[in-house]
Each structure stands twice: as C-alpha cells, then as structure tokens.
C-alpha cells in the first residue's frame with residue numbers, strides 16, 4: 001500500500017568544465033543522495049554538460065527573502081568607493 | 097500549443113488604472129522585461145495560469161513518449177533504434193524540467209500527476225493519434241517536434257524565470273529531434289514505391305493534427321490577451337501556425353511529398369501561404385477524450401504510476417532505514 005509519500009526535492013549544481021564553478025541547473029526528486037546523483041546524471045548531463053555534480057536536498061538550502069531585498073542589498077549600493085573607478089589617478093601613474 | 101486548452105476567467109485584460117499597487121508594480125516589472133522568480137509576489141491568476149500551462153506542457157512531454165516508444169523495439173536498424181531511444185529519453189527529461197518549474201509555483205509533483213490521471217489536466221491533442229508505420233517516426237519528428245520548436249523558441253523569453261530557463265534547455269535539445277525525423281522522411285521519400293507511399297501517408301495523417309497543435313484560432317481563444325500581457329504567451333496561435341506552414345511547405349516540396357490541402361497556395365501579396373484550417377470539430381472531440389488513442393494513452397500513464405508505486409515506496413523506506421542506521425551509529 002502506498003503511503004503517498006513524495007520523494008524529497010534535490011537541487012542540482014553542475015561544474016560544466018574544469019576551472020569553472022558549479023552552477024545551479026535545476027532540481028529533481030529522489031529518495032536519497034545516491035539516487036539523486038544518478039538521476040542528476042541522467043536528467044542534466046545527457047550531452048556531456050558536466051565534469052562534476054553536487055546534489056543538495058532542497059530543505060537544506062537557506063535563501064534570502066525576496067521581500068527583504070531592500071534591507072539586504074541596498075547597503076552596498078552607496079559604497080562606490082569599493083570600485084577602482086572611484087579613484088581618479090593621472091595617466092602618469094601608469095596601469096593600476 | 098502543448099497547452100492548447102487554458103481555460104480563461106472570461107475577464108479581459110486589466111488596465112493599469114484598475115490594478116492594485118502591487119499588481120501594477122508586477123505588470124510594470126514584466127513590461128520592463130524583468131523575470132519573475134518563484135518566491136516573489138505574483139497575482140493569483142498569473143500563478144494559476146502558469147501552473148496549468150507548464151503542467152500541460154510537462155504532461156505533453158511525458159505522454160508524448162508513448163507514440164514513439166511504440167517503435168523503439170521495431171526500429172529498422174540499430175542506429176535508428178539508438179537515435180529514437182535518445183529522443184524519447186530527451187522527452188522524459190523535458191517533462192522533468194517542466195514539472196520542476198511548475199512545482200516552484202507551489203503545486204506538488206503528485207498533485208500534477210493526479211490531475212493528469214483524473215483528466216483534470218490535459219496534454220496535447222497530437223499524442224492521441226496512433227503511429228502506424230515507421231514513416232510516422234519521421235513525420236512526428238519533422239512535424240510535431242517542428243511545431244513544438246516554433247512554440248518553444250519564443251517562450252525562452254517568457255516572464256517566469258524557471259519556465260524560461262527550462263525552455264532554454266529544451267530548445268537546445270529539440271533541434272536534433274526534428275532533424276532526425278526529417279532525415280527518416282528523406283530516406284523514406286527516396287525509397288521503394290512502398291516506402292514513398294508510407295511517407296506520403298504519414299504526412300497525410302499528421303498534417304491536420306500538427307496544425308491543431310497551435311490551438312484554436314485567435315478569434316476563439318479568449319484567454320490569449322491576458323496571457324500575452326503577462327508574457328506567458330508570446331505569440332498568437334494563428335501567428336505561429338502561419339509560421340509553421342510557411343516553413344514546412346517548402347520542406348515537403350523538397351521531399352517530393354504533397355501537403356494534403358487543396359487550398360494551399362503561396363499568396364504573392366502577403367508572401368505567406370494560404371491554407372485550409374484543420375478540422376476544429378475533430379480537435380475539440382480529441383481534447384474531450386474521443387480521439388483514436390486517448391483511452392490507451394491515459395491508461396498507459398495510470399498503469400505506469402500504479403505499478404511503480406511499490407518501487408517508489410520501497411526506495412523511500414530503504415533510504416529512511418539507511419538514515420536511521422546512520423543516526424544510530426553516530
């Protein structure tokens with residue numbers, strides 16, 4: 001008898017080439033991490049899209065809250081002095 | 097198209113002036129070309145429409161495996177068998193990308209399956225036609241995947257992020273589907289008298305149903321305007337159908353096959369082909385469950401779900417035991 005329990009959701013991250021970071025590519029359902037890995041290979045790398053896979057159970061991810069985007073990210077907006085272009089230097093100083 | 101029957105609320109498009117501040121801000125984001133992401137605020141109608149549309153699209157990919165799966169064991173060569181198997185695996189993948197996109201809107205995978213099995217949600221009418229000969233594998237790849245591409249390419253720009261991203265992946269993979277189909281048609285159309293007859297017969301049977309894939313004519317499709325304002329539909333049904341005919345007719349000519357339409361003619365003035373509308377009574381009949389294969393397709397899905405239940409449950413039980421053992425050891 002099925003107790004109608006859905007397999008948990010996993011988020012899939014793939015490193016496309018050596019030297020690149022893993023990138024989120026999508027999600028899938030699987031009963032555990034081993035099956036999630038196998039399913040990720042079949043669903044997301046059928047054409048050599050990856051050299052490495054991470055799978056993370058979705059409930060283990062903490063995400064920033066969209067409605068708090070302002071307080072979260074605005075403080076960085078007025079700190080232009082964190083960018084090199086803020087500092088005016090003469091050409092004589094050379095490449096810097 | 098893959099979502100041919102999105103029921104409308106019957107209401108027209110809301111004007112900016114009639115909207116609440118939240119709704120207005122939402123519409124303005126869409127107008128600016130911003131993507132909407134799952135956890136962000138969205139109008140109820142937007143969410144509901146998208147669940148239905150992405151769900152129908154996902155179901156179509158999954159049910160769409162059946163007419164082609166029918167020929168995997170009977171493909172004429174090992175190479176053709178490998179090609180077809182890869183294509184059908186892709187369709188499963190496409191269904192999975194889309195189910196995941198729908199789930200970000202707050203519907204569960206099981207709910208989506210249950211709605212498919214109970215008939216509450218539809219899949220594309222095209223998959224309710226039988227695949228009678230090997231030439232049908234050619235016609236399906238060429239015409240059905242061709243029509244799907246026509247619809248899916250613009251959807252890569254749709255406003256809902258997860259849907260747009262799924263479309264990008266799908267479009268990348270889809271072109272192989274159409275090309276392998278066309279190549280089957282090329283071989284058949286240059287083959288023996290019997291093979292040529294089979295190729296023509298496949299085109300005759302799939303032409304009308306392929307035109308129906310784009311859904312009813314714009315004048316009968318009341319929901320279009322709101323969906324287009326929300327950018328969950330990018331072109332009208334008639335626009336896409338015309339584009340499909342314009343691209344496909346020269347391909348049929350190249351194959352030396354005749355498109356089964358007495359009224360088909362290049363209109364010198366517009367530069368587009370004039371063509372006959374498909375049989376819309378047949379379309380509604382098939383959507384309502386009375387096509388040649390509706391029963392068979394739905395039963396196949398229901399059986400697969402029911403007969404796989406013990407496997408899903410056993411794997412879940414196994415992983416829970418494994419986790420409990422690990423915890424006890426710690």
Ligand SMILES: [Fe+2]
Nearest residue numbers: 187241270273
């Ligand atoms: Fe396809």
